Amino acid sequence: MAEQKKTYRVLIGKPGLDGHDRGAKFIARALRDAGFEVVYTGIRRTPEEIAAAAVQEDVSAVGLSLLSGAHMSLFPAVVKALKNSGAGDIPVLGGGVIPDEDIALLKEAGINAVYTPGTPVDKIIGAFRAACETQKSGRN
Amino acid sequence: MEKHPAHIDWEKELAKNLNRFPERKEKFTNHGGEEVPRLALPDKIDDAYVENIGFPGQYPYTRGVQPTMYRGRFWTMRQYAGFSTAAESNKRYRYLLEQGTTGLSIAFDLPTQIGYDSDHQMAAGEVGKVGVAIDSLADMEILFDQIPLDKVSTSMTINAPAAILLAMYVAVGEQQGIESSKLKGTIQNDILKEYVARGTYIFPPKPSLRLITDIFKWCTEHTPDFNTISISGYHIREAGSTAVQEVAFTLANGITYVQAALDAGLELDNFAPRLSFFFNASSDILEEVSKFRAARRLWARIMKERFNAQKPSSRMLRFHTQTAGYTLTAQQIDNNIVRVALQALSAVLGGTQSLHTNSRDEALALPTEDSVRTALRTQQVIAHESGVASSVDPLAGSYFIEQLTDRIEAQASELIAKIDKAGGVVPAIEDGFIQRQIENSAYEYQQEIEKGERIIVGVNEFKIEEKTKPSLLRVDPEVEKAQVQSLKELRQRRDNRKVEEALANLSECALSSSNLMPEILAAVKTYATLGEICQVLRKVFGEYRG
Amino acid sequence: MISEQLLRGLREHDPRGIARAISLVEENDPLADEILSSIDDSLVDQAMVLGITGPPGAGKSTLTDRIISKYRSQGSRVGVIAVDPSSPISGGAILGDRIRMMGHALDKDVVVRSMATRGRLGGLCAAAGAAVRILAGSGCSVIIIETVGVGQSEMDIIRLADITALVLAPGLGDDIQAMKAGLLEVADILIVNKADCAGAETLAMDMECIAREGGNKKNTTQVCMTTASEGKGIDELLAAIETVDASHRESGERRTRREKAYDLEVLDWAIEMIKPSIIEKIENLGHARKGAPRLLASKLLGQNNLG
Ligand SMILES: Nc1nc2c(ncn2[C@@H]2O[C@H](COP(=O)(O)OP(=O)(O)OP(=O)(O)O)[C@@H](O)[C@H]2O)c(=O)[nH]1
Numbered sequence: 004m005a006e007q008k009k010t011y012r013v014l015i016g017k018p019g020l021d022g023h024d025r026g027a028k029f030i031a032r033a034l035r036d037a038g039f040e041v042v043y044t045g046i047r048r049t050p051e052e053i054a055a056a057a058v059q060e061d062v063s064a065v066g067l068s069l070l071s072g073a074h075m076s077l078f079p080a081v082v083k084a085l086k087n088s089g090a091g092d093i094p095v096l097g098g099g100v101i102p103d104e105d106i107a108l109l110k111e112a113g114i115n116a117v118y119t120p121g122t123p124v125d126k127i128i129g130a131f132r133a134a135c136e137t138q139k140s141g142r143n
Numbered sequence: 144m145e146k147h148p149a150h151i152d153w154e155k156e157l158a159k160n161l162n163r164f165p166e167r168k169e170k171f172t173n174h175g176g177e178e179v180p181r182l183a184l185p186d187k188i189d190d191a192y193v194e195n196i197g198f199p200g201q202y203p204y205t206r207g208v209q210p211t212m213y214r215g216r217f218w219t220m221r222q223y224a225g226f227s228t229a230a231e232s233n234k235r236y237r238y239l240l241e242q243g244t245t246g247l248s249i250a251f252d253l254p255t256q257i258g259y260d261s262d263h264q265m266a267a268g269e270v271g272k273v274g275v276a277i278d279s280l281a282d283m284e285i286l287f288d289q290i291p292l293d294k295v296s297t298s299m300t301i302n303a304p305a306a307i308l309l310a311m312y313v314a315v316g317e318q319q320g321i322e323s324s325k326l327k328g329t330i331q332n333d334i335l336k337e338y339v340a341r342g343t344y345i346f347p348p349k350p351s352l353r354l355i356t357d358i359f360k361w362c363t364e365h366t367p368d369f370n371t372i373s374i375s376g377y378h379i380r381e382a383g384s385t386a387v388q389e390v391a392f393t394l395a396n397g398i399t400y401v402q403a404a405l406d407a408g409l410e411l412d413n414f415a416p417r418l419s420f421f422f423n424a425s426s427d428i429l430e431e432v433s434k435f436r437a438a439r440r441l442w443a444r445i446m447k448e449r450f451n452a453q454k455p456s457s458r459m460l461r462f463h464t465q466t467a468g469y470t471l472t473a474q475q476i477d478n479n480i481v482r483v484a485l486q487a488l489s490a491v492l493g494g495t496q497s498l499h500t501n502s503r504d505e506a507l508a509l510p511t512e513d514s515v516r517t518a519l520r521t522q523q524v525i526a527h528e529s530g531v532a533s534s535v536d537p538l539a540g541s542y543f544i545e546q547l548t549d550r551i552e553a554q555a556s557e558l559i560a561k562i563d564k565a566g567g568v569v570p571a572i573e574d575g576f577i578q579r580q581i582e583n584s585a586y587e588y589q590q591e592i593e594k595g596e597r598i599i600v601g602v603n604e605f606k607i608e609e610k611t612k613p614s615l616l617r618v619d620p621e622v623e624k625a626q627v628q629s630l631k632e633l634r635q636r637r638d639n640r641k642v643e644e645a646l647a648n649l650s651e652c653a654l655s656s657s658n659l660m661p662e663i664l665a666a667v668k669t670y671a672t673l674g675e676i677c678q679v680l681r682k683v684f685g686e687y688r689g
Numbered sequence: 690m691i692s693e694q695l696l697r698g699l700r701e702h703d704p705r706g707i708a709r710a711i712s713l714v715e716e717n718d719p720l721a722d723e724i725l726s727s728i729d730d731s732l733v734d735q736a737m738v739l740g741i742t743g744p745p746g747a748g749k750s751t752l753t754d755r756i757i758s759k760y761r762s763q764g765s766r767v768g769v770i771a772v773d774p775s776s777p778i779s780g781g782a783i784l785g786d787r788i789r790m791m792g793h794a795l796d797k798d799v800v801v802r803s804m805a806t807r808g809r810l811g812g813l814c815a816a817a818g819a820a821v822r823i824l825a826g827s828g829c830s831v832i833i834i835e836t837v838g839v840g841q842s843e844m845d846i847i848r849l850a851d852i853t854a855l856v857l858a859p860g861l862g863d864d865i866q867a868m869k870a871g872l873l874e875v876a877d878i879l880i881v882n883k884a885d886c887a888g889a890e891t892l893a894m895d896m897e898c899i900a901r902e903g904g905n906k907k908n909t910t911q912v913c914m915t916t917a918s919e920g921k922g923i924d925e926l927l928a929a930i931e932t933v934d935a936s937h938r939e940s941g942e943r944r945t946r947r948e949k950a951y952d953l954e955v956l957d958w959a960i961e962m963i964k965p966s967i968i969e970k971i972e973n974l975g976h977a978r979k980g981a982p983r984l985l986a987s988k989l990l991g992q993n994n995l996g
């Protein structure tokens with residue numbers, strides 16, 4: 004029987020110039036295999052482009068991956084761009100090579116959660132699911 | 144028993160070689176004072192042995208590209224580094240040179256690698272982050288201030304804008320009064336792997352290949368001692384490929400460059416000796432050793448059989464190695480020192496020409512000075528204490544190693560044949576064949592870790608609570624502001640009429656089929672910026688969208 | 690009231706409103722009726738719906754990206770529905786067509802929406818048809834549907850289009866042979882993309898032949914050569930689209946297709962609507978699995994007063 008479970012839509016983006024997309028692609032596939040519809044933006048996008056795509060695709064969460072060390076400016080820039088497009092309710096999750104002291108600052112800047120290398124993928128999928136549920140229920 | 148003729152040939156070669164390049168020591172001995180053989184050989188040397196394994200310094204180079212390997216000279220210990228601004232990097236390079244280093248390896252920041260000036264909107268937040276920011280010749284002058292370019296060999300990790308950085312290097316040399324023919328070094332200049340693995344592309348494949356062959360041609364005339372390309376499997380492996388895929392895709396890229404250069408009318412034996420390679424050393428020691436040996440043999444055969452290369456140096460696969468960044472863990476980071484040591488050992492057992500060892504904290508941030516030192520020490524321990532550098536290709540003849548070498552070569556050949564059938568590397572990139580192969584391997588590998596089928600010590604087994612945070616190096620955000628400011632000043636200071644003129648000439652040249660190097664060099668000398676030059680080329684060539 | 694807000698958003702071309710509206714119909718939300726009935730039918734009538742199909746990797750998205758640019762330079766507002774298959778195992782999907790169209794991300798007059806097939810047979814057609822209406826209602830005068838020409842459900846949705854272009858590329862060899870039969874029937878325009886690659890000329894000649902052969906049915910089939918990655922041949926392609934459109938309008942083909950598509954959509958929606966209740970009934974039957982399934986099915990439908 005066809006499952007009637009909710010299908011969540013999420014967007015995985017790579018802001019900035021970093022071309023290392025191994026992690027982003029892995030997460031995208033893992034999310035797909037967990038039943039998500041995943042819009043992938045490809046590498047080298049501006050925060051504004053990512054936010055615009057997230058709005059048009061009506062996703063319930065945005066995941067960002069970055070390894071170049073530019074996360075402190077680029078992650079908050081995506082949050083801001085979403086707010087500017089009236090989509091401040093879409094949660095942003097981040098991942099990459101990110102020192103602990105930055106994680107606290109990123110959370111203050113509105114990033115929902117930050118994952119560093121070695122985090123089990125199930126935990127990340129769970130976080131996306133929870134973020135999507137919250138976003139969807141806040142809608143109506 | 145009569146000696147095989149190939150054996151006699153080799154002994155002659157060796158004698159000549161020893162005459163010109165004496166070994167590091169008169170006698171290589173173990174702890175007990177017993178002599179370590181230069182080259183262990185099987186009891187019986189037959190045709191099959193000669194054909195497949197052979198002698199070091201002789202076709203098919205399975206055992207290495209020089210007859211005495213590390214008994215003559217250790218591999219070059221080359222640590223990749225770049226520090227935010229040209230001035231700071233210059234300080235570090237001069238320190239390294241005072242310590243006796245002769246090889247510099249330059250890391251550029253991402254805007255530089257992608258052809259954006261530091262004040263471009265895409266550069267925001269990235270300036271000086273993963274390497275040094277170079278906007279114009281002015282920055283390059285600072286980078287090499289008081290470093291005599293005829294005394295060092297400089298390796299530059301630069302691809303899409305390689306021609307521009309090379310031109311700047313030549314221009315700095317000229318200012319120092321050094322002829323371009325005296326310059327030594329390597330530019331990475333390997334665009335094909337950028338499309339599949341690393342992402343710092345600018346232009347579509349066709350004009351990119353033209354830039355590369357223009358460089359080949361120009362360099363044979365002007366910088367004969369420069370390695371014009373470093374064909375890189377490193378990043379392909381980092382993106383998640385298997386060892387076999389790393390060899391196959393790298394050599395297939397190599398084939399594409401050779402073919403492009405031939406099509407552009409270059410003489411094979413003129414440019415082929417300047418091709419160099421760059422591989423990854425990952426954790427499976429025996430597979431890695433076999434991989435290096437297989438790659439060497441396969442390339443030699445490709446160059447001989449497919450391209451009919453005549454010069455021995457055209458058939459030799461010389462390579463740089465870096466330990467595998469992707470295997471480093473953010474957990475229990477001291478474990479990384481051990482990983483790096485094992486990986487470095489495999490590179491040395493595999494006969495690398497130069498080696499970069501990663502630092503223990505690289506999974507967290509830029510490495511600190513302490514951890515960079517430990518990484519270098521790791522190489523020195525292997526060189527001076529492990530004994531593996533005393534004998535050439537010491538693992539040869541092991542059933543395991545030889546069988547694995549054969550298998551990797553066969554499987555890589557098969558994959559190359561598939562790419563040939565798809566019309567070559569460029570079509571295989573364009574329809575995503577290569578990317579998909581890498582992605583699938585990456586996905587499987589990661590799934591094995593997630594399911595606990597593959598143990599990563601400290602990550603999915605043998606975990607501990609970690610309290611103390613290692614001290615980390617980070618880039619001051621002021622660096623970006625300062626760089627943008629000095630760029631602004633440069634744009635006011637220089638003769639903008641000359642810049643415009645040079646850029647117009649470049650544009651015209653790009654539309655024609657003339658060699659781009661002279662016009663790029665001319666533009667660079669007017670202090671036209673990297674971003675401006677790339678913009679001219681973007682207009683003519685278009686941009687590649689991944 | 691949320692739908693009030695939504696409807697205003699739609700009218701005002703608010704990206705969020707449009708995106709929401711499409712989601713609501715895709716999820717079969719009760720609000721869907723209200724949204725769809727608010728749409729100005731004349732806008733839907735006027736819009737041109739262009740279907741772009743072809744084998745994986747032929748360059749459909751790259752081509753779509755270039756076509757968007759051309760229509761934008763003429764001042765048209767453009768909508769895109771990019772369909773990718775869902776994984777039959779997990780039900781999830783990776784929607785990657787957008788990557789090639791990111792250059793338009795900041796253009797408010799380009800609305801790109803990715804959709805997964807979600808294993809729906811007709812359902813996709815229903816949802817995509819509704820999305821076309823929403824895009825048209827939000828002022829898009831050109832609507833492009835990109836879909837991989839492999840499976841039946843992907844093919845079905847092409848029937849929503851006024852004009853269908855089949856994209857082929859050299860080097861895809863056997864695939865093309867296999868597809869020839871079915872796809873050429875639906876294609877108004879045959880695009881040989883990757884004209885910069887070896888074999889393009891030959892392929893184009895092949896296609897010319899086939900287009901001529903099929904002449905007995907309709908001899909309007911056009912063959913175009915493009916190099917999407919370099920933006921070459923796009924003007925000619927647009928001219929061909931225009932020609933086909935004009936001839937379809939004149940011959941009444943456009944109206945016929947619209948009518949067929951309309952009926953198809955009604956059917957798909959009807960199936961979509963009764964499906965949940967039937968599924969529920971089957972699940973609640975607690976029946977012993979005995980007898981021919983067909984008998985049970987007609988019994989269920991009888992209860993549904995639909996048999
Ligand atoms: N050489 C060449 N490559 C092209 C051309 N058009 C597209 N490509 C390349 O072909 C690859 C696939 O292009 P897409 O536009 O994603 O193809 P698609 O048909 O949408 O693919 P799917 O959506 O995956 O079925 C990309 O790498 C493009 O850059 C062309 O005219 N010439």
Ligand SMILES: [Mg+2]
Nearest residue numbers: 749750785786
């Ligand atoms: Mg596509």
